[in-house]
Amino acid sequence: METAARGAPRGGGGERLLGELEARVQDVVRASSWWERHGLDCSILALSLLALPPGFLCLRSENVLVFVLGITILGVCHYTLTVKGSHLATHGALTESRRWSKIWAHFFVEVCTAFPAEDARYGHVKMHHGYTNVLGLGDSSTWRLPCLNRYVYMFLAPLLIPIITPLVAVERLRKVRLGAALRALGLISLGLYSHYWLLRHMSGFRSPASALACMLCTRSLLAHPYLHVNVFQHIGLPMFSRDKKPRRIHMMSLGVLNLPRLPVLDWAFGHSIISCHVEHHLFPTLSDNMCLKVKPVVSQFLREKQLPYNEDTYLARFRLFLSHYEELLVHAPPITELAGLQ
Ligand SMILES: [Zn+2]
Numbered sequence: 001m002e003t004a005a006r007g008a009p010r011g012g013g014g015e016r017l018l019g020e021l022e023a024r025v026q027d028v029v030r031a032s033s034w035w036e037r038h039g040l041d042c043s044i045l046a047l048s049l050l051a052l053p054p055g056f057l058c059l060r061s062e063n064v065l066v067f068v069l070g071i072t073i074l075g076v077c078h079y080t081l082t083v084k085g086s087h088l089a090t091h092g093a094l095t096e097s098r099r100w101s102k103i104w105a106h107f108f109v110e111v112c113t114a115f116p117a118e119d120a121r122y123g124h125v126k127m128h129h130g131y132t133n134v135l136g137l138g139d140s141s142t143w144r145l146p147c148l149n150r151y152v153y154m155f156l157a158p159l160l161i162p163i164i165t166p167l168v169a170v171e172r173l174r175k176v177r178l179g180a181a182l183r184a185l186g187l188i189s190l191g192l193y194s195h196y197w198l199l200r201h202m203s204g205f206r207s208p209a210s211a212l213a214c215m216l217c218t219r220s221l222l223a224h225p226y227l228h229v230n231v232f233q234h235i236g237l238p239m240f241s242r243d244k245k246p247r248r249i250h251m252m253s254l255g256v257l258n259l260p261r262l263p264v265l266d267w268a269f270g271h272s273i274i275s276c277h278v279e280h281h282l283f284p285t286l287s288d289n290m291c292l293k294v295k296p297v298v299s300q301f302l303r304e305k306q307l308p309y310n311e312d313t314y315l316a317r318f319r320l321f322l323s324h325y326e327e328l329l330v331h332a333p334p335i336t337e338l339a340g341l342q
Contacts (some may be wrong), residue, residue, distance in 0.1 A: 014247025018282075021249065021301050025283055025294050032290065040289040041084070042094060044267065048080040052198075059203035059214065070203070071214070075221025079268040082113040083226060084288065087270060090120050093287045110187035114166040116173055118180055129284050133234055133255035134245050135335060140234045143227070143329075150325035154318075158227040162219035166192065225265055225314075232317040233257050233277050236328050237310060238336035252281040253302055254336075257310040259317070271295075278302075278309060 029037070051073055058070025085108035088094050092101040109117040123142070131138035145153055169188055173181040196211055205211035238254045240246060246254065259265075261275045272280035276291035279298045286294065302309040321328055 014249050017305060017307075018247070018249040021282070021298065024297050024301060025286075028294050028297055029286070029290065032293065036293060037290055038093075038095060038287055041088060041270070041287045044080065045085050045094075048077040048085075051077050053202070056198050056202040059199070059205070071218055071221070074218040076264070076268055078112075078218050079222040079226070081108060083222075083268060083273065084270040086113050086115075086120065087124075087273060088287060090117070090124055091284050093272075093285050106183075106187055110184050111191035114188045114191055115169045116176060116180075116184040116188075118176060118184070119169075119172045125284070129281065131242075131245065132251050132281055133237060134240045134242055134251075135333070136242060139239060139333070140231065143231050143235070146330040150322055150329075153325070153329065154228070154322060155224070158223035159216075159220045161223045161227065162216055222264075222268055226269070228314070228318065228321075229259065229265070229269065229273060231321065231329065232259065232312075232314070233273075235333070236320065236324075239333045241335045249282070249307070252278060253307040253309065256281045257312055257317075259312065259314055262314065 033039075055070050055073035055077060058066050058073065061067050061070070085104075089101065089104040089108040092098070092105075094104050095101055105117040105121070109115050109120045113120075128138040128140070133139055145157060148157055166188060169184070173184055176184070195215055196208075199205045199211040199214055200208075203211075203214070205214060234255060234257070237257060240251065240255070245251060256278045258277050259274050261271075265274050270288035271292045272286070272288050276288070276295050279291040279295050280286070282298060283291070283294065299309050
């Protein structure tokens with residue numbers, strides 16, 4: 001584990017380095033238009049909403065190819081709205097207006113994803129981003145299911161994500177204040193019921209069971225890469241202890257990994273989750289398109305300062321997790337000693 005830390009300079013200066021990088025990134029942001037900052041990503045989300053009616057109508061067809069096309073459209077749109085949409089909305093990266101950021105978070109996280117927006121914000125923004133790879137805080141341990149064997153975890157468990165998500169949501173709502181819990185419950189039920197209603201009335205599914213099976217099918221279309229990417233990006237990289245966590249720039253440079261660009265996943269999950277995860281962890285309020293735009297600046301800066309810039313392919317990570325499953329996803333990860341970076 002210590003090898004990954006070797007490239008990092010010893011001694012302080014973390015704040016100064018981050019300040020220097022922030023200034024370079026700010027220059028890029030200031031020189032960017034509204035279209036680049038928000039417009040492009042908002043258009044992808046709008047297109048995903050507009051593609052829903054044709055997707056539901058394709059499922060009326062007797063033709064197998066048209067039916068499969070309908071499932072694909074609805075599945076990809078579901079992931080674009082729930083992963084890309086929820087992620088950007090939770091970070092307030094869709095708009096500069098605070099009010100609209102809140103509204104989008106309720107829409108994408110609660111109506112589309114069936115998860116409480118407040119809980120998503122706390123778990124993702126505050127804990128995962130604030131304490132990336134810090135054991136017991138933002139260490140991605142929610143993704144560990146040590147009771148499952150490697151094949152069940154990597155191949156079968158993802159299919160259960162659409163069922164587990166609303167169940168976890170209900171459990172989490174018990175801890176939220178009553179008003180927020182009722183609002184979240186109402187919006188989650190609205191999202192799930194409208195999906196079911198559209199399948200029965202627009203797509204023409206005759207029985208409740210077939211409509212529910214179709215819901216499960218589209219909602220788990222990209223569940224495999226979703227689960228895999230979430231563990232590939234952080235697990236297996238240096239882990240930090242609560243009292244000796246490194247400075248922000250070292251925490252992100254050591255504890256975050258980028259995958260190469262993958263067209264379907266770039267579209268449905270967003271660059272900030274796939275090829276610009278390091279950039280996203282350093283500048284979480286930038287949209288997907290802006291993360292892609294600042295990527296050359298960030299990667300060059302980290303290399304210039306001899307800080308790690310972790311990159312690996314999906315296939316290489318997949319093989320690593322399958323072969324080192326026990327070590328990476330079953331046992332508690334060891335803490336990396338980072339002298340001088342705290
Ligand atoms: Zn994030």
